[in-house]
Amino acid sequence: MNAPLSERRQAQLAALTDAAERRIAEGGMASLKARDLASDIGIALGGLYNIVADLDELALRVSSRTLGRLGEALTAASDALPLESKADAVNRLVAIAHAYLHFAKGNLRLWRTLFELRLAEGTALPAWAADDQLRLFRHVAEPLTLLVPDMDEAQQTLAARTLFAAVHGIVTLGLEERLVAVPLTALEAQIEWLVRAACRGLGE
Amino acid sequence: MNAPLSERRQAQLAALTDAAERRIAEGGMASLKARDLASDIGIALGGLYNIVADLDELALRVSSRTLGRLGEALTAASDALPLESKADAVNRLVAIAHAYLHFAKGNLRLWRTLFELRLAEGTALPAWAADDQLRLFRHVAEPLTLLVPDMDEAQQTLAARTLFAAVHGIVTLGLEERLVAVPLTALEAQIEWLVRAACRGLGE
DNA sequence: GCGGAAGAATGAACGTTGTTCAAGATAGAA
DNA sequence: TTCTATCTTGAACAACGTTCATTCTTCCGC
Structure with a gap:
């Protein structure tokens, strides 16, 4: 990956928000699970919290x-x-x-x-x-x-x-x-x- | 305890519903916790599920x-x-x-x-x-x-x-x-x- | 180019949930 | 009293959000 980090984080945030939007559209806010989202965008579980403070922020x-x-x-x-x-x-x-x-x-x-x-x-x-x-x-x-x-x-x-x-x-x-x-x-x-x-x- | 069982269960259900109502009135549905309720009415955790099918029924x-x-x-x-x-x-x-x-x-x-x-x-x-x-x-x-x-x-x-x-x-x-x-x-x-x-x- | 500091990625681990279940206690009938 | 059916118990399980020490990357000054 040779994209600058800040750009990459931007892209990750976008991908994460996309994934969250898709999950919510399919199953409501109850199906906004940290593990699902992490695997959706291909990162480890803990990595979510480098992109977003918590799931509430993501829902927001x-x-x-x-x-x-x-x-x-x-x-x-x-x-x-x-x-x-x-x-x-x-x-x-x-x-x-x-x-x-x-x-x-x-x-x-x-x-x-x-x-x-x-x-x-x-x-x-x-x-x-x-x-x-x-x-x-x-x-x-x-x-x-x-x-x-x-x-x-x-x-x-x-x-x-x-x-x-x-x-x-x-x-x-x-x-x-x-x-x-x-x-x-x-x-x-x-x-x-x-x-x-x-x-x-x-x-x- | 010499009260008939069915009466007792009735009383337990009433006490449980009271406790649930109190908890909700204080902190909203988010504070309807199984362990809290069990201790509120003085029974073991698992005993809740002899009185009520699940917490949703209680909320209902x-x-x-x-x-x-x-x-x-x-x-x-x-x-x-x-x-x-x-x-x-x-x-x-x-x-x-x-x-x-x-x-x-x-x-x-x-x-x-x-x-x-x-x-x-x-x-x-x-x-x-x-x-x-x-x-x-x-x-x-x-x-x-x-x-x-x-x-x-x-x-x-x-x-x-x-x-x-x-x-x-x-x-x-x-x-x-x-x-x-x-x-x-x-x-x-x-x-x-x-x-x-x-x-x-x-x-x- | 390169070496070290700063930051990001990882997944195991923690604390809290709701719910289940084998084991033990207890009630009612005989 | 004794036996059986039922209730009660709390340890155990699974799923969850979140944290953290460790490992890997990336970046910047040389």
Whole structure:
């Protein structure tokens, strides 16, 4: 190997994250095993801890990737629609919510691990991870500023959070399937109803 | 000991469930350790598995209790209000949502374990656990039948699920506090806005 | 080129888990 | 009391994340 070490470590980190992503996509976060990953990328068990502090960091890195792809999906959904009138804003919010649903369904295990991350009680999540999350809220916040321009900004942010959370809840329960399976189109309809109703409720 | 065996096992199961509940309430599901529990109720490690099949069953039993108490909380909130007019129905839905929020906040770790249960992929959850969940939905469904009596029943059930899920999402994200802490009163206001808006959207 | 220091790779070993099981203790019927 | 069925026990096992002394590589100043 004649690649410089720092480059090599970069490559190893990428390979490790790839392997972790693959494992999670196949079997959820429960199948993120140190020994499996080490053999996946052809290193010894202990070598993992030269690349990454612990498995939590690895899960966080995979989550960051997932959030990135989710952000792109929401951006794509947003950019496909005009944003001029208030009606546009509502339509865009519906489109974002639908894109969220489809991303979650299409990346079920990776999407779920976004919320299964349990950082050790005291420790806050790294800044770059927090940024990823805030970026998502902005997708919702942007149409809201058009929809209710008179509302003060803190309230707008809060409303964006609430709307996001509500849709997230519907998607979560809808994709659970533990109790009853809801058809995708029914889920879409429910989301649309709720988003439109919430928007009408915002204008008072 | 002169108590009949079956009685004794019953008592052991109760003591074990108590201990598990206490442990979870203190440190979340991550602190449900076989050895701790065995010593809590004064039996040998292996003895646990004469009382309970595995720790998952124990977590499920604790969850069942929690669901029971949650159901009582929602019932109390419901019964405090009249249910005659459509306005009553909306008020009741708001009250239920608020009661849900307060229960979650007041029983944070126990409430969270309700959704952290990961049954082994294939296995469905026991019937008695499914019943507990359906009973919850009925709290929401009942006012809905008054609010939109013309809607067919399947649609009503779906709407109840959606409304529940939306509120659940808001509560979940609101109590997360990982990103930003939302004051409880702000959370209440957000929930009320969303529930009222959703109800108005239902009547179309 | 080269020799030594700094760092990385290795896999055995540790500590903690949940779960099992052969052996011993105990309860209830005869 | 005695016998059998059952429960209880804690040592043992397997799987896990993580650490560490040892060995090998790589890099830099000469």
